[in-house]
Amino acid sequence: MKLKQFIRPFDASFSTPKAARKLLHLFAIALTGGVIAIAFSYVRTTLNDEISARRSDMNQGVAEAQLFFVSREMLLKSLVLSAVSNVTQPIPNNNEVRTEEVHIVLGDSRHNWSLWLTNRMRDYLSQHQVNLLYVLDKGQPTVTRLFNVTSSPDKVPDVVLRQLMAQTQGDFSLRDDVWLRDASLTDSPLYAFSRLDDRVLGSGWLGLEVQVPDMVAALHHEGAGDFMLLDGRGNVLFSSSAEPVGNLRHQLQSIRSFGFIGTGLFPEKLAIRKRMDYSDWQIVYALDIKSLLPVLAGPLLISTLLCALFAWLMLCLVRRIDRRLITPANDRIEGLIESEAFSRTVIHIAPVALCVLRRVDGSVVLENSLAQQWLGAGHERNQLSRDWIKRAFEDVEQNTTDEFEMADGRHLYLSFAPTRYKREDVLICAFSDISAHKQVELALEQARQSADSANEAKSLFLATMSHEIRTPLYGVLGTLELLGRTELNRQQQNYLQAIEGSSANLLQLICDVLDVSKIEAGQLSLTLNRFSPVELIQGVVQSYAGAAHAKGVQLFACIDPKVPDWLNGDASRIRQILNNLLNNALKFTDHGRIILRLKLDSRDDERVTLNWQVSDTGKGISLENQRFLFEPFYQASGSTNVVAGTGLGLSICKRLMHLMNDSMRVVSEPGLGSSFTLQLPLEQLNAQPTDPGCQPLLAETVYVVATVRELAENFCGWLNRWGARAEVRRPGLLAYTPGAVLLELHVGAFKYALVPGWQGQKVIAGTEDYVCTESSSNHRHVNLNDLSDVHHAVSEAQGQSMVQINALTENRLDGHLGIHVLVAEDNVINQLILRDQLEDLGCTVELAGDGQEALALWRATPFDLVLTDVNMPRMNGYELAARLRELNSTIPIIGATANAMLEEADRCRAAGMNQCLIKPFSMRALYTCLLAYKRNADEAL
Template identity: 50%
Template sequence: MTTDSTSLGKLALSSMRLNRGVLILVGVAVVLVGTCAWALQRLLDVEVNKVDYHFSRLVESLNENRLFLSNVNSAVNDAQDVLTKNITPLQSTLVFHGAGVNIYEGKEFSFSTPFNLAQSDASETVSQTAFSLGMHLANFYSEFWSGSVVPSPQLFLLPSGHEFTLAVPAIGARRGHAAILSLESYLETSKGLLQLFKERQSALQEGQVYWANTGNVSEGNAKVFGFIKINLPTRFLRVEGDDREVLLAALINVRRLSETPTSVDTPAFDDLTLIAPSGEVLLGRRDENNTRPDGMRFTSSGLEMKVASDGDERWTAVYRISYDSFFHYAKWQLLSIFGIALLCVYVGWLVNRWYRLRVVRPAEQAHRRVIESEIFSRAVIDTAPTGLCVVRQSDNRMLLANKRAQTWLGNSQYISRLIREQQADMGEACVEVGGRYLHVSFSSTRYQGQDVIVCAFSDVTGHKDDAAALTRARQQAEEASQAKTTFLATMSHEIRTPLYGVLGTLELLELTPLDKRQQVYLNTISRSSSTLLQLISDILDVSKIEAGQMALEPGRFCPLDMVEDVVDAYAAAAEGKGLQIYACIDPQVPDQLDGDQSRIRQILNNLLNNAIKFTDYGRVVLRLKVVQRDTQHVTLQWQVTDTGVGISEAQQQRLFEPFYQVFNGHSAGGTGLGLSICMRLSELMGGQLRVVSEPGLGSSFSLLLNLPILEGTLPAVSDLQLRPSPVYVRAPVTELAETTCGWLNRWGAQALVASAGPINLSPGAVLVDLLPGRHGSLEWDGPRVIGVPG
């Protein structure tokens, strides 16, 4: 029923939803602000990571270059005899002539690192000793920097007498933007280094590395020099006198250290101030305040981050990133924040419009329809096909009822009694009122400010009559089924009694003298009688299973003896069809088990009978193996495998249905009950019966049972113990030979499967030859045991 109270409820619900919506919007706003703050922090973290990466690379490069210069100094002092060898490089080329200077490029081999030699064009010949020194320096340069993870520097060697200058690597030896040295910068840098050497030569100590700078960081050509003074013999310089001092300088390009795949399009900084451990400012602002703590801070011009290295030598760097650069990197994030703000404004306008359309206007309309809804609700109640009434909970008084409820109930005594009996707030019940069965559904609710119970009545008299008729029909069907089962069981017993007499008489008749024709007739009668007996037994088993009267009779039995008995029972039938039949028993099978031997034997008999029946050539194998074993129980698998006609996948789906026959027209006959009974018996014993088959290849049926293990030994071989002598087992089937070896090994022998070729005869060895007529001959001079069917 729809009333104006429902509309008012919707109005109130809408107002509550609006309040919740406002709270949700506030929460979303907080989330957005937090997201923006998190995004900004992420941007700052990215910049800090870039700075940390660049500074770590810078400090590592400075340390590597200091180590390199120190190693060169040590190498010069420790290997003067090697350096004095005048080794002329294989390749030298004049690359520049002019401005009073000749610049040569030399290298020892075509794949060696090239170097430049510059000397005055007034020199008539090229200094071969200088070339030798350049070659040694290039080789040492290649050896050291090939194992370093930082970019290699540009190396200069300048004698104080200006005889020549060396540069490693040569001009143009680096590719792309990694190049530091050009022809103009070579001459300019050499001139600047010579001037620096003149100014500081007297103050420089031999073997100590010093640092200087050149270039401007903001212009992208900031470079740091590490240099050391070395005493070089005058024979390298072709001058007279004592050893001459030379300057060895390594040029480091600061910008190259930030060239990584993650920062190609985003430089790590706009400006850099580098302060040496001595406090000297090598790069950047000379008035840098070095006393403020490390970390990031905001300044009027941009972000400023100060970092310092660990260890005894404390390098300090101050990186600066302008706000223009930072906002350029974060423009998409800022546009996203602006878009989110516009979205919030638009959502607010939509909420306001929704409130006007869905709350204010519906409230006005609900007020006008409240009376109409009340009248309409009462009309719906009166015309409902079920009885409806409303009962007050305080005194069980009926407040409202439609006409159908008044007709069925008459008064409220029935409903009052029902409500008193039912303590739950809602439920169902069935009552009889004046010979009419009523189904009652009730539920607690509120009506006009009171706690009430709403009851709905449905006339189920017809359903009751139908249910009673159905119950009687089911009972009659069960009685008929029971009578059928009893009849079948009785008739099966009655029929089997005279049939046993017929079979016994046939066996006696078979012992009397008969001619050939009479023997054929007798065999036909015997087969038909056996088939009839099996059919009657199957019908009796099916009847017992359906009636729930099939009971298991567990007892002690030997699984080995049972398998042998089953195979022996069908050996003649298999031999008559020219089939091989044998059993393969796992040596780990327990000697004594507790189970229903007769039912297991019945299943195996049925499976073996079917295997022989539907196999025209090949073999039938009964395998018994241990699947799982503990101290008290064992899971065994009996598997019957044949090489018969096989069963298709579609036929396997219905194989275990009663009366289903795979080959209806097959001469083997049968009723189709055998496998169904086997499946029922396996399930009754808590086991499983499975089939795997392929048309034309044969079938394999597996019975899995979990049985208790009993104490005891094999009856016939309880005290059997063989000598530990070699025993060779030969059989037409490898599986049969391996199984026999397992049992012989269990009894103490040293059994092996005999190969097809010659066998090395050991003293006391015995050959066990199984079915010798079915495989090739074997030369054997020792004792031989022949196994034949029987």
């Protein structure tokens, strides 16, 4: 294959690397010449600007010289015109003031003139260094000095007098003003004469004498250079530097006004020549060309360096382009022929099918044996080829891949791209056989569908089992709650509490399993409400106090006194986390203590960060087990003699912490115990007027004694917060102080008094029931895990009268709701429990076995509220609610379901229900739900 088949230039002479090098050199020379021209233009512009500036200075010097001579001429003219001609004798001035003016008589006896010089005129002549002369031109010229600035003036040169007399013999009408100087003397003054009276030829001449220094100062100008004063014939009258200018005087005739002068190849001076306006005298200013060189040095040096630098850069660039582009291009052109032959060989031996299609007609330009074998040459291939070409060249959104199945069942994967080959548009295509890959994908899809089906079956199983277990469990818990509201003896209450605890554990197990399912389905959400962190901690600790006492483990809480009274958050989820942590701590701790700590970490306006920590002295967790500690259903190894759990508690805790935008930190060591810390940012709320507050304690001394130093310091902080002066003391003998109260803190079983023989008021706070050996009316026994109980006891010990609010009274439900409720429930036991719960809350109840029966009762009797189960035969709760809304009923509808999934509540609201209760629910939850409709019921009655 020849090179001309790939590259076909219009002129072959421009297609060789040698021609490219010549063009590159010419281009570099042209650029360098352009830079030199720019530099020359820059230097020339700088020179022209400097010459223009010097010409301006010369013009200013000429103007100042003309001003000098004109001012002197006008002074002389004014003196001449002020002279008064006398007929016979000088006429005195009647207004003459001797102290202000001087009378001077000029002329001879036949003709004389009077001239008055004022003091101001004399001062002006002195200031400008001007001598006043008078020359009488009759016979021998006589010079009279009328006013002298210097004390010893020079004699007027004879040359000047002869020249002046020559003016007298001529046409005086044209020569009444004469400027003269003795050019043979370098220091000869300059004289200006004007005829005293142009009406009388012999009136004489009035003249001014200007000294050489004054004239030099007047004619010299900074920046204008040396100057020469020429007469009408071109003779030099005066020169500031006669030598350099005098040598070039013969060239000055050729200068009209401004130009260069010199005898050599280059000009020597820059000169300007102008004629004086008052006479035929001329003034010339000349500058040495060398004075312009300092101005041109910088631009000339910069231009030279720039040109040299650019020439060097162009030389380096030409070499680099030649080395990087032209020479490699020459090599590439030579290798292009070899590459084309090599490419053809690669296409034919490639393990994939390759072909090149012409865009115009879709014909095959190149292809290998695999392409012929897989694609064939039939109509199907032609149709596919046209479609690929259209997609590659015409579609706006190009998709360069495709998958298709051939008639023989083979699955091919295509990747194509438009390009050019032999000066025409072509499409290159690469095919891969993906038949095996398709079979794998089909197997994976079937496995995914099987997994989804299994997951759906698992979720359905959990929901069904939850519903089936919650329904009878509601009967158990509801019956136990109603039983607890009856009169029971001590033993029956213990049995009841044991049954309630077991039922609660069963319910918690079901809730944990459902929580895991909700988390996996993304349905678990937080419910923010107002709660007291102190009450939450005390309730959690109190619920595990009995279990800790049974194992002989000390369990207590240390709550930071700086913790806010009220917070906004999901108290139920926080309680769930703490319950799981305490449950695990009790499970793995056989002796020692378990401490639940709550500390204020930081406060930022309305946001506070609290640290919740559960630490124990149990078995501890190895580092290997800590990595899998939060995995669902994980059980740590080596936990012998421990009741096995579900392994869901810590997994749920971790996921709940992620839901609250935080994490949990674990510190544990085998044999030393474990510590679980969670940090939660919560919103602080202000106390409401209806919130019960603690009455301040008296500012008296309260001694705090405990077997645990941390617990004593914590209670000391609370006592100080309440207003007392608390002090921590060690167990042992303590001297009695009048008015002081002793607070003993006992963790675990009470064995002996920490301060024996105390005679004053004493409060004993413990975590377990005990019989005190010291029987005294001054002793009070309270629960260590109830801060309000401790506060009340200390206040009574200080002698304050307080009204204690019984916790049972606070939690007692109002039994006067007065609502007429229609209950639709298919389970007979649940019907009876609901009826008893509602009647205990002060409601009247009508029971229905399904939705149709409930709808018939609603039409016959007016009700204030409908409480319906969602799953019932014939007509379920959803259909009942929808039917009531279709009949334009605005009666509140509350659904009851054993399905705890999130979509169940949404489905209830979509059917027209106002609220949804999850079975099993307590009387407190039922009361809270119905309390919102109490007022409406009262108004209806």
